[in-house]
Amino acid sequence: MEDNFLTIDNECSGVYREKGSKFIAYAFPCGDVAAFEERLVLLKKEHPKARHHCYAYILDPSNQQYRYNDDGEPTGSAGLPIYNQLKSMQLKKIAVVVIRYFGGKKLGVPGLINAYREATQDALSQAKIVEKYVEDLFEISFRFDQTGLVMRVINAAGIRVLENGFHESPYLIFAVRQSLSRDVKVRMYALLLSRNVSDITGDEMIPGFKFEKSGVVNA
Incomplete structure (x- = not known):
């Protein structure tokens, strides 16, 4: 059994804009559901006018505790792209919430997938990635x-x-x-x-x- 994993050592954020919509991604270390839900509540209070608060998390090194959520966006267009970024970078004990302010123009599913992926990538590019055991x-x-x-x-x-x-x-x-x-x-x-x-x-x-x-x- 592997006993090492990659995670981030700091909270970070990123932004992506497309056709008037603004996507703000928040990435942070996280190891349990209660802590994540508490942080999600705070982010919703900070962004009460946002249309969507989509997210994904992987809370343990063995990938047993994970979840992604589209929060009203078309199925598979928001939470899954966020989750796939975490998987592709092999990050564990981490959560990402991407908040969308709607700009008045629909992006379509391909456009949404790209937007949520890009916002997540921008946030993670600011992170310090560390190995833990x-x-x-x-x-x-x-x-x-x-x-x-x-x-x-x-x-x-x-x-x-x-x-x-x-x-x-x-x-x-x-x-x-x-x-x-x-x-x-x-x-x-x-x-x-x-x-x-x-x-x-x-x-x-x-x-x-x-x-x-x-x-x-x-x-």
Whole structure:
């Protein structure tokens, strides 16, 4: 399973004009439906005289949460062209809303497809595209005398530590790219048990040491 994806790092906008109609595209990072709907409501309030508020989004790296909407335009002439731009650029966790002010002349379906596509392209051309990763979250606890070995693996793998502290024993909460999760766990167990990596299953019991998955980031 791929654990990397492309998205945008900033909100951006673009404009396309055709036969008096004005198409304003807003692109923004987005990871859940509630956040998108909240933003859509705000855009409608900002543009109360607009005729259409068409959109498309892809909210997860696996393309399971997606939607496109024509908002009264002919079927397939607005939301789908926006969505196809996101697909062609392989962007995830993103939404685009294109607002149309009607100029008095009909564009026909081909003209609408081109207009919504061009407005979306103009917005995305302003975006900073970045690569992100789906990460597993782990919490580990360990004895003081195990600290050096634990940190050797953490530092060597360049792991993103989110929290560290002390309850009954030292603990760390960290995020690691999904494709590297098992390797990190196995290497840590191998060091603590003084065994070869190839001999580790990850199910071994280590006194004073606990390694637990607590969640997923960017799924």
